[in-house]
Amino acid sequence: xxxxxxxxxxxxxxxxxxxxxxxxxxxxxxxxxxxxxxxxxxxxxxxxxxxxxxxxxxxxxxxxxxxxxxxxxxxxxxxxxxxxxxxxxxxxxxxxxxxxxxxxxxxxxxxxxxxxxxxxxxxxxxxxxxxxxxxxxxxxxxxxxxxxxxxxxxxxxxxxxxxxxxxxxxxxxxxxxxxxxxxxxxxx
Numbered sequence: 587x588x589x590x591x592x593x594x595x596x597x598x599x600x601x602x603x604x605x606x607x608x609x610x611x612x613x614x615x616x617x618x619x620x621x622x623x624x625x626x627x628x629x630x631x632x633x634x635x636x637x638x639x640x641x642x643x644x645x646x647x648x649x650x651x652x653x654x655x656x657x658x659x660x661x662x663x664x665x666x667x668x669x670x671x672x673x674x675x676x677x678x679x680x681x682x683x684x685x686x687x688x689x690x691x692x693x694x695x696x697x698x699x700x701x702x703x704x705x706x707x708x709x710x711x712x713x714x715x716x717x718x719x720x721x722x723x724x725x726x727x728x729x730x731x732x733x734x735x736x737x738x739x740x741x742x743x744x745x746x747x748x749x750x751x752x753x754x755x756x757x758x759x760x761x762x763x764x765x766x767x768x769x770x771x772x773x774x
Contacts, residue, residue: 587625595630596637606636609646612699613653647706654703 589607593600607614607625614633615626632653639649 587627587630588622589625592625592630592633596633598637603633606633610636610650610653612695647709650702651706 587595589603590600592607593603596603607629610632614629616629617624617626635653635656636649639652644652
């Protein structure tokens with residue numbers, strides 16, 4: 587299948603399929619015929635899965651992980667296995683040299699993928715650590731805010747208590763005046 591055929595099957599723009607093929611090339615099997623690139627039927631399965639994950643709003647890095655965890659074969663590993671098998675057959679020396687070079691390229695590609703995996707894991711670790719630190723800071727700030735509220739509440743209660751004491755003293759004085767015998771009130 588050509589790129590336009592994949593786009594037609596998936597009912598998306600050709601540029602979208604082109605972007606997906608570029609982003610997830612390590613999972614998209616293809617065959618070169620001269621300068622033309624033809625995609626194997628398995629490529630359509632991979633792209634359907636990419637389309638499904640994109641519709642769910644999943645980001646590229648997570649789609650990469652999903653595809654890796656599924657049964658989709660990595661193209662470099664397939665190529666490496668083919669090259670290894672070809673080397674074991676009776677090939678001319680020139681062709682063996684070409685295949686050895688291709689095998690080296692495939693190994694480099696695999697190492698690059700492994701490095702990408704390590705970087706993804708490191709990013710996940712940093713993000714998790716950052717989230718934990720932010721959660722801890724948020725918890726500390728919440729506790730500090732609660733303490734401030736508590737001390738404000740206590741301060742407000744103390745002021746109310748002082749007001750009530752003053753009012754109580756005032757009422758006691760008025761009561762003493764009212765309880766004085768009439769002759770003391772008269773004589774002062």
